[in-house]
Each structure stands twice: as structure tokens, then as C-alpha cells.
Amino acid sequence: MSAFAATIDAWKREKGLLRILSASGQLGYGIPEPAFRAGLARKPHLIGADMGSVDPGPYYLGAGKLATARRSSKRDLGLAIVGAVRNRIPFILGTAGTGGGDPHLAETMDIIREIARENGLNFRVATIGAEMPRDTVKAAVRAGKVTSIGPIGALTEADVDGAARIVGQMGMEAFQRAIDLEPDIIIAGRACDTAIYATLPQRLGFPVGPALQMAKIIECASLCCEGGGRDAMLGTLEGESFILESMNPNRRATPMSVAAHSLYEQADPLSVAEPEGILYLADAKYEAVDERRVRVSGGRWEPATQFSVKIEGATWLGARAVLVAGSTDPVFIAKAQEIAASVEAMVRELVPPNPKRPYDLFFRFYGLGVVGGQPVTTVPEEVGVLVECIGETEEEARAVAATAKQYLLHAPFPGRISTAGNLGFPFTPPEMTAGDAYRFSIYHIMQVDDLAPLFPVSIETIGG
Amino acid sequence: MKLIDAARVIRSKNAGPTQVTLDLMFDSREMYERALAAPSLKAAVIAQRFIVAEAEIIPYPAANAIKIVLPRRIIAGTPGDTDVYGAQQHRPILDLEI
Numbered sequence: 001m002s003a004f005a006a007t008i009d010a011w012k013r014e015k016g017l018l019r020i021l022s023a024s025g026q027l028g029y030g031i032p033e034p035a036f037r038a039g040l041a042r043k044p045h046l047i048g049a050d051m052g053s054v055d056p057g058p059y060y061l062g063a064g065k066l067a068t069a070r071r072s073s074k075r076d077l078g079l080a081i082v083g084a085v086r087n088r089i090p091f092i093l094g095t096a097g098t099g100g101g102d103p104h105l106a107e108t109m110d111i112i113r114e115i116a117r118e119n120g121l122n123f124r125v126a127t128i129g130a131e132m133p134r135d136t137v138k139a140a141v142r143a144g145k146v147t148s149i150g151p152i153g154a155l156t157e158a159d160v161d162g163a164a165r166i167v168g169q170m171g172m173e174a175f176q177r178a179i180d181l182e183p184d185i186i187i188a189g190r191a192c193d194t195a196i197y198a199t200l201p202q203r204l205g206f207p208v209g210p211a212l213q214m215a216k217i218i219e220c221a222s223l224c225c226e227g228g229g230r231d232a233m234l235g236t237l238e239g240e241s242f243i244l245e246s247m248n249p250n251r252r253a254t255p256m257s258v259a260a261h262s263l264y265e266q267a268d269p270l271s272v273a274e275p276e277g278i279l280y281l282a283d284a285k286y287e288a289v290d291e292r293r294v295r296v297s298g299g300r301w302e303p304a305t306q307f308s309v310k311i312e313g314a315t316w317l318g319a320r321a322v323l324v325a326g327s328t329d330p331v332f333i334a335k336a337q338e339i340a341a342s343v344e345a346m347v348r349e350l351v352p353p354n355p356k357r358p359y360d361l362f363f364r365f366y367g368l369g370v371v372g373g374q375p376v377t378t379v380p381e382e383v384g385v386l387v388e389c390i391g392e393t394e395e396e397a398r399a400v401a402a403t404a405k406q407y408l409l410h411a412p413f414p415g416r417i418s419t420a421g422n423l424g425f426p427f428t429p430p431e432m433t434a435g436d437a438y439r440f441s442i443y444h445i446m447q448v449d450d451l452a453p454l455f456p457v458s459i460e461t462i463g464g
Numbered sequence: 465m466k467l468i469d470a471a472r473v474i475r476s477k478n479a480g481p482t483q484v485t486l487d488l489m490f491d492s493r494e495m496y497e498r499a500l501a502a503p504s505l506k507a508a509v510i511a512q513r514f515i516v517a518e519a520e521i522i523p524y525p526a527a528n529a530i531k532i533v534l535p536r537r538i539i540a541g542t543p544g545d546t547d548v549y550g551a552q553q554h555r556p557i558l559d560l561e562i
Contacts, residue, residue, distance in 0.1 A: 057541030149482055150480060260487075370546050
């Protein structure tokens, strides 16, 4: 019998509390082992982890690459999967491989097969795809069923065709179909982090509001504790309420620390949109159980009359090359922007852009108001210099960066005293290629009538 | 009193790639209410500080906190961006008088 089926059967016989362990909110960046082991000792009914996000930017989604190092991903996946399989505890991983697209899922599965082989494990894995069929998205665009999230343009069919990859965020519906396949573990593409933890409670008949409310908090592991933290977090679902406890005994969840966590990375702290409805948190209550545990209640679930899926897409722009340098010359620093303009004109003359597709060239002087996008009030004694080119090809981008290097180094300007060179380089070569450049071209909500065709499930047995 | 001296936490972070959100957290209900009532923390003033078209101010009394939601000037990671995670956008409000 699969770990999911056995756990569901056992819970139905005994009823009572449901213990869910969140192993990590960022799998692949290092699961702290002592807290994870302490969590295993509590005999959770489910272990969950989230591995992805749009936070690291469009590159990973577009390129189909993991943001986490393979060896770090393998270490964390090994800890979670060996712990789950040996103890017959179901495991769910959401947004596999950073981006949650097909190549991300494939590489994550490759690592998992390696882990199974090396540990002599045998288990059933259900996978859930999350790449959106372009025809479906284009039909939704034509039918006026796609809306922007924040300041991004209305989606066009050309955007859909132009994207390197498009994923959708699955909700509990997709995970329910995966559980139907009787797996031991579920590895999902792009997914709502809440659905990782709320699907099993929903399956067992727990009220969805508090289950999702708990999911929303524990998906970041111990981040809801005072001072934050990455340690595994245990959520114990009681029904209309739940108890939060960090598996690191030094971390304390307090009513204030948990309430404050609802603000994190959310545009609206009082509601959370899921494909199948909305979670409302305005009536949330936070009470201390003791000095490091909190009981939470009040999450209210309203099923939607119309399903909707958040879709994300990245478009390939070109190849990137960058130059890293610095300057301590006060005259250069005072005139940096105008010097950059003259150097840019020289570069565009010496490396003529393709008129149909001119390269992008940026000069950034760190210390003069780059990061915040606003001018600084005091001029520093030293500035960092970053020149970035996005060209049609790697060769073009590198040619632009190398030319910019030479002319910025030797650019003449009125009042120049340091006539041997304007820049200090930290290493050689100071200009380097930085792979492909992408942008988010899709960050929209798509209304759909049927979720199942968008998130196909399949099952395979690994090992044995 | 300046906001940087009044608040325990003043942080910024993306809420998705198209928006950035700032969280102001205060140690006491009094300080939270003082900040909420301050003319310098009105949406129009904040929008002007960040040079964006609009700002949304969301009071969150459960944590003595105020959330500010801003449109990003450049979508996260698009060429020309200088803060992909949006984690360093809090500076323009540090010296607001409350």
C-alpha cells in the first residue's frame, strides 16, 4: 500500500489531530538537519517542501535551469525523501527545480532517481506537469479571460508565442488527482505553496479555511518565528484551529511573530487567491499556547464560482555580457554619467548595432544612486562600475563589453588628472559573458473552466 | 520623530515581479497609530517619494504593521532593473517625519 493510502487509512481509523511537517520553504538552499530529524520524530502525517518561486527572476523559468546548485538540491532532496520513504510518511514537493516547468521537473526527477539508487530505496512517485499549452492560453486571450497582475501589459497571442516557457500555478485540485494514483511521494511542477500542505487535510475532510491558513504560514518553515529561521516547522491541525511549533527548540513562534508573517511577500495580507477560491484572513486569531507555540484560527475559505490560474512566462532576449570595475578618481566620479554617454556613443560607432535588433547597453555607477533608482545626496569617494550588454549573440555582447571597457578605462574628459586610466579592475578578464537574458513577459491570471487538463499527472515506480 | 527611529522593521520585497511591498512594523500600538495618522504616510506622499504613479497603504493592526504596495518601475529581472528581489527599496521613506 502506498504511503499516501496507508496514511489516509490510518488517520480515518484513529481520527484526531493531523501533523504536517514543513521541511523547507526553499529546498536546495540547505535544510537544517537537527530540526528536520526532530520533526520526523513527531511522526508527521505528511512532509512537504517548496522548491521554487518567481523571486529569483525570469532566467530560471526561461532557461529551464535550477537556481540551486545540483549538489545542494540533492542533499536536501535526499534528506527529505530518505526520511519520508524509510518512515512511510507521504512527501510532497512543490515547484520542482525553481521554475516548475518540464525541464525543472525532469532534472529534479533525475536527482531523485540517483538518490533512490544510492540509498537502495524503492517508491512510487506521482509527478504533476505545469507547463501551459499555448493554444489554451491563446484561446483564453481571445476570449478576454486573461487579466494582468500589477503593472504588466495586457497579454497578446504574440506574447504567448514569443515566450520561451509558460507555467501555471496548480492548486489542491491537481494534488488530489496525484493522490488518487497512490504514490509514496508527489513531485509537482509550478504549484501554489499552500496546496502542498492543504491537500491532504482537504482529502480527510478538514475545513479548508484553517488548513490553507496553516499551509500559508508553514510553507516558509520557521520564518514565522521571532527572528525568522529555516528550521522545519510543525503544524498540527485541530479542525477549526491549528498549532504552530518550530522543530528548533530555540525558535519561538509568538502571536505577534506569526501575525507579522502574513505580511511577507503579499500585496494583500488579508486574502490569498487560489485557483479554486479565496482564503480570507481578516478574522485570524493568534493565541499563545506557551512561550514558543501559537494557536491560530479564523481562516475562512470561499470557493470560487470560476476557476483561475496564475500563469507565468519568460521570453528570451539575447546574450548578456558584463564588465565589473571601480573608480576612486573624484573628477571621474563627478562626471561619470556624461563620460558614460560619450563612451556609449563611441561603442555604438565601433560595434554597430543591428538596426532591426539593437543591443541594450547599460552603465551603472554604484554609489551614485543605482540600487534605489534615486540620486544620492553625497558623492562617495569610490564607486563601483558595472557595464551590461544584452546582444543578439554572446559574441556581440562580449565585443560591446570589451570595447566599453577599453574606452571607459581611457576616456578623456575635461579636468582629468589620472591620465593612465579611469578604472580599477578586480580580475582579468574584467568583462565576461553571463549566459542568456530573459524577461518576465507573462504574469497574469487566466480564467478556466476545467483545471485538470492543464496539470497532467503520471506515476512511476523508482528503484526495485 | 523619523520613521527609522519609530519602527522596528522597515523592509521591502517583491510581491510578484510587478509589485514591490514595504512592511513597517512597530513595537507598540501607540507608535503604529501615530505612524498611520501621520500626513507623511499618506498614499500620495509615498507615491511621490518613490516616483511612481500610485501607492496603496494597508493598515494591519494584528501585527502593529502598515503595508505599502507600489508598482515596480521595471518588472523584476527585465534589463535595466537594479533590484531583482526588491529587497533594497526601503530607503526613500526612512527619514519621513511621523
